[in-house]
Amino acid sequence: MSYLPIFQRFRQLLHLQRFRQVLQPRRRLAIFEACLIGLVSGLAAVLLKSGVGLLGAWRVQTSLLLPAWFVLPGIGLAFGFLAGWLVERVAPETSGSGIPQVKAVLARIPIALDLRVALVKLVGGILALGSGLALGREGPTVQVSAALASQLSQWFPTSPDHRRQLIAAGAGAGLAAAFNAPIAGVLFVVEELLQDFSEFTLGTAILASFIGAVVSRVLGGRSLDLNLTLTAPNTDFFVQDIPFYLLLGIVAGLMGALFNRGIITSLTFYRRSLRFGLPARVALAGLVSGVIVALLPLAFRDNTGLREILITGEASWSVAAIAFFSQFVLTLVAYGSGVPGGLFAPALTLGAALGYLVGMAEHSLFIPFGIASGLPITYALAGMGAFFTAVARVPITGIVIVFEMTTDFNLVLPLMIGSVTSYLVADKLVPGSLYDKLLEWNGIIIEKAAPPGGIMTNLTAKDVMQQQVETLDTQMPLDEVIQAFARSHHRGFPVVEDSKLVGIVTQSDLLNIRERNLPNDTALGEIMTAAPVTVTPIHTLSNVLYLLDRYQISRLPVVNGRKLIGIITRADIIRAEADHLNADDRTLKLRPEPSYVVYQTRSPSIGRGRLLVPVANPETAAILLQMAAAIARDRHYEIECIQVILVPRHSSPSETQVKTAKSRRLLRQAEVLAKKWQIPLHTQIRVTHDVAQAILETINEQHIDLILMGWKGNTSTPGRIFGTAVDTVIRQATCEVVLVKLGKTTNSPLPTAHFNSWLVPMAGGPNSQVAIKLLPALLTLGNQPQIRLTQVFKPSESQPNMTVLENSMRQLMRRYKLSKTILAVPIQADSVAQGVIKLVKTEGYDVVVLGASREGLLQHAIQGNIPEAIASGVESTVILVRSAINNKV
Structure with missing residues (x-):
């Protein structure tokens, strides 16, 4: 048996795969397609012009040699019959101008637009127009060029939206080639066909129209219609x-x-x-x-x-x-x-x-x-x-x-x-x-005010993607890759190098590798699938779904340039569609309705600011309110206490009947505690579709300066760091944010809190200073509290820089008079999380206070979530502090 044909076939497939990999990135492929569309459109325009010109010249010449009353009607009759027969038998879609058909296709009306249509329109147009019928070849050129572009989009499969843009670019190139007017071709696409000013539409239309006009000008003369000579009289205007x-x-x-x-x-x-x-x-x-x-x-x-x-x-x-x-x-x-x-x-x-x-x-x-x-x-x-x-x-x-x-x-x-x-x-x-x-x-109506295409066209990959992505490194050995798959529920991992996506590895790859008997120390870079199919953050869900179906894959990395910023799976799209259906949003609004206040109490406004405390769990409400009261006393704040009731998305918060008895009991407990502490307390119950939305609306309406929220310490929600509601509040709330994960003891599974020994890891950022400013108020919760400021250094650093620790210690001693209770000692560890967890377990600190920025928290989702790792690794209370942000930034 000869293996030569098989080897040759393999080489052909390999070359084809490489060619597709070269063209796969959207921008390079669009440039290539636009150039090709412009070229074929220009050639089609020249061919149509030449054919009509030759047949028309023969008709005029014949009418000069023979009786015109016989020649002209005879030629019109014979060639008209041939043109009509060709159109009726082969491609009825080519009847008429052709521009209405192109416009219908762009409006997603199922009308044929392919190579067959292009050829019939070309030949039929030559026969009809060359026979003397008083119509023009510009409309047919537009349809021919659009049909060729449509056929090209089938040879190079792409998304439906991209196909529409290619067809529009072909139509514009046809008009540009017909008139030798590239700018007019682009404007015709924007003004009549697509009414789309997006960068991608304009880019492909401009490139295709320019090349089409150049080809027509080089091969077909200066202009299809006007041949003004240099001796013609000049125009004027008065x-x-x-x-x-x-x-x-x-x-x-x-x-x-x-x-x-x-x-x-x-x-x-x-x-x-x-x-x-x-x-x-x-x-x-x-x-x-x-x-x-x-x-x-x-x-x-x-x-x-x-x-x-x-x-x-x-x-x-x-x-x-x-x-x-x-x-x-x-x-x-x-x-x-x-x-x-x-x-x-x-x-x-x-x-x-x-x-x-x-x-x-x-x-x-x-x-x-x-x-x-x-x-x-x-x-x-x-x-x-x-x-x-x-x-x-x-x-x-x-x-x-x-x-x-x-x-x-x-x-x-x-x-x-x-x-x-x-x-x-x-x-x-x-x-x-x-x-x-x-x-x-013809019975085709294009709705001018047609509703948007639904969630598939309104949402982008950025809206739905998971930002927390588990990745593997190119140098990871094969045995560690197998262990990563064994530990995870994922069936594939993106492979990165210096935060740049370089490949992807799936369970199918591992099955294929097993047959090759590779050694366990084989680097992942040698076995991964290089140059994977990717999407950008602006890809719509319809484009994403098309690529998933086209390549029969279940996940797509989301990249910005080459940098991996997320991943999107079929499950993410199904979840987004399910949320949309549950909302029963017939107007396709993507945001839930505003929350609705069903109960509230107001106290005299005598404070300098306001502190918001969302309460949900009766077991933790008292401790959170106690911490809020300590901060409110220190800063002379009023307390706004909110209880949120969720309703289904198909129900309106303002029209849904809810029972508020339990919520009122919980708020009454808060009123009793506030009266005891002599702190102004306002309460409210909000009905909403989304907890985070209700909290953010309260922050804006009541001009909240600080929010104190409970936090479980971890989350199982894919793509989330702290949980759905908490992540949203951290990203969008303009006020200071304090998250509290209450500690547990071995004797009781319920949340407890002791506030005597405090550990404050320092990193030198602005949020560390916010944590320092928060300490004096929280220290009043304990009896003779002790504070340790620490900073984690790598073992390779022989002389750690103590500047941050010394400055923070002096600030606490000078401004907050805490000199007898402060200790500043650095520690060495391979990572911040490991160092802090080991220190807490060794010395038994009651509270760990962390400062983290909004951007830093989300970036930790990729590089290892430090706050979640610390909160999950210790039984102590963990307080996470984020400073106020400017909502204009």
């Missing part, structure tokens, strides 16, 4: 022209609205009165168009040539008038039949004729008085933008298209005046986009 440009805008708006209604009427007439098949309808349109064109002057046999006559000032007013009315009728005749052709070119020709007529009218009025006036060609070019805007309802795109095709700055103001005026008039008379009305005529 202040006295402004009223006439306003008049041009009004007339263009009126005629544009009439044109749009005429398009719908023509379609309806063909469908209801001429019940033929598509080939017969297009053939009839070709026949009628040929007869009409044969009766017109020679210049009307070439639509592009006719437009050039108007914009170079060579036409008389009668030619311009005939051009407008004949083009108007011919367009309605052709488009209503369902021929694969667009409306951009007819709109430009109609606008040029209309503008030319207005310009000649002004010229005739001002010449007898010797007043300077604008040239008719300036009005012709401004009329192109105005009529295009009135038809397509994209004023910015209309202005930019004409400007980019002419690169004449004298046209900017005339274009702006005419286009904006025509847009306002046309939209007032016939509101809405023509493309939306064409879709509605």
Whole structure:
């Protein structure tokens, strides 16, 4: 048996895998796809232009050699029939302009848009437009390019949102290639198709449109529609022209609205009165168009040539008038039949004729008085933008298209005046986009105010990911990796090196490794899966779910650059969806309703600040209130005592009936203690969906200066450090936060508290100073309390720096008069948690006071949660202090 074919196949798969790994990061893949889309769109535009041009030139040449009344209708009849037959039999989706179909696909309407559609539109467009039907090739170019981009997104599978952006980029590239106007292509995507200004959408559209325009310009000439020579008269603009440009805008708006209604009427007439098949309808349109064109002057046999006559000032007013009315009728005749052709070119020709007529009218009025006036060609070019805007309802795109095709700055103001005026008039008379009305005529309605896509599009990976990630190091030996899997419930671990994600290892990898009989000291870096599939924090859940399904995996690392910041699993998405369903939030609001106060008592406000104490457990409430009273006496604070009642998310807190008897008994105990201590006490009971939310609302409403909360000491919630509510309070509360994990004795499993011996590890940060300031008040809870300040040093540090300890000791002795009870001694240990736990167990401290920042606490979730490790490792009371933060930061 020969292993050569198998080996070759393996090498092919390896090369393919490497190629996909190179392209996998979203930005690099998007750049590659945008460049490819621009290239194929430019080539498609050139091919369509060349095909229509060659067939059209042959038609015109033949009409000069043979009787035009026979040649033009005959060619229109024959080639129209072929185009209609091809469209009807192979791809009915290619009928008409093509832009409405693209818009429907972008609105997630199931309409085919693939290579088959692109090829049929290309060939059908050449046959129909080359036969003399008075439509344009810009719309077909847009659909062809969008179809090619859609096919590309199937060859390089990606998320649904990314696919929409690629299709829109293809449409923009098609328009840019058709007009040699890359900026207009981008604006058309933003203004008409997606209405999306995101960085990714703009980036792909800009790149694709630029490349498409470059390819079209290099291979197809300077412009598809305008070939102004250097000897053509220059445009001009005078202040006295402004009223006439306003008049041009009004007339263009009126005629544009009439044109749009005429398009719908023509379609309806063909469908209801001429019940033929598509080939017969297009053939009839070709026949009628040929007869009409044969009766017109020679210049009307070439639509592009006719437009050039108007914009170079060579036409008389009668030619311009005939051009407008004949083009108007011919367009309605052709488009209503369902021929694969667009409306951009007819709109430009109609606008040029209309503008030319207005310009000649002004010229005739001002010449007898010797007043300077604008040239008719300036009005012709401004009329192109105005009529295009009135038809397509994209004023910015209309202005930019004409400007980019002419690169004449004298046209900017005339274009702006005419286009904006025509847009306002046309939209007032016939509101809405023509493309939306064409879709509605076909029974497709795109909801403008459609609700968002739900939680899958409203939530991102950052909202749902687990921030506490268990990772493995690349140098970890194989036997330790196996032990890590044995100890954990996870089925995979990200592999990091210097906090950078370099790979991932799963249980499946271990099963494959076992068959290779690798030694136990094999480094993880040799067996992990390198360059894993990842997501960024801004990926929506729909994108995340797509990648999980696409690669048949159960977890995705979340990275910022290469730095690992979290992990998201299928379970996280299911949990988020379940929370959403439980909330029964039909308006897709992601936040629960505000909490509702059902009971409260108020005392005289005589304090300098307020201290908040949430109470929930009757067994710990008395001790927490005692600690709160000590702090309140020291700082002259009032106490706000809150009890929270949770209700299901499908119930409104303000409308749900709750029983408050137990809560009131608990608060009455607090009132008795406060009266005994002579401290002002306010109480309240809040009904809420979320404990943390109720606490944060109370902090803001009552202007709380410090919150004192109970804490279990550990949590089993994935991605949490202290627990769901406590984590949220630490991150978002602007006041000082004091967490208390009450100690336990071997004789009693219930929480107890002794306050005689205190251990305060110091790290030199601002929160350590907050802990120092809190000590004098808390020391009043004990009898002859003793304090030890300590700092943990690595065994490798032979001369520890005592500056922090000495400064803290002097501060306590000088400011708080505690000189007889303070001891400052450093300790050596491999880690802070190990050193503190060993010291507490050895010398039996009653209380450990820790200072930690909001950012530090969350960072410990990755590097080892020091506060949780200490709280879990000792039976003593642990107090965690976090300073107040500025909510504007």
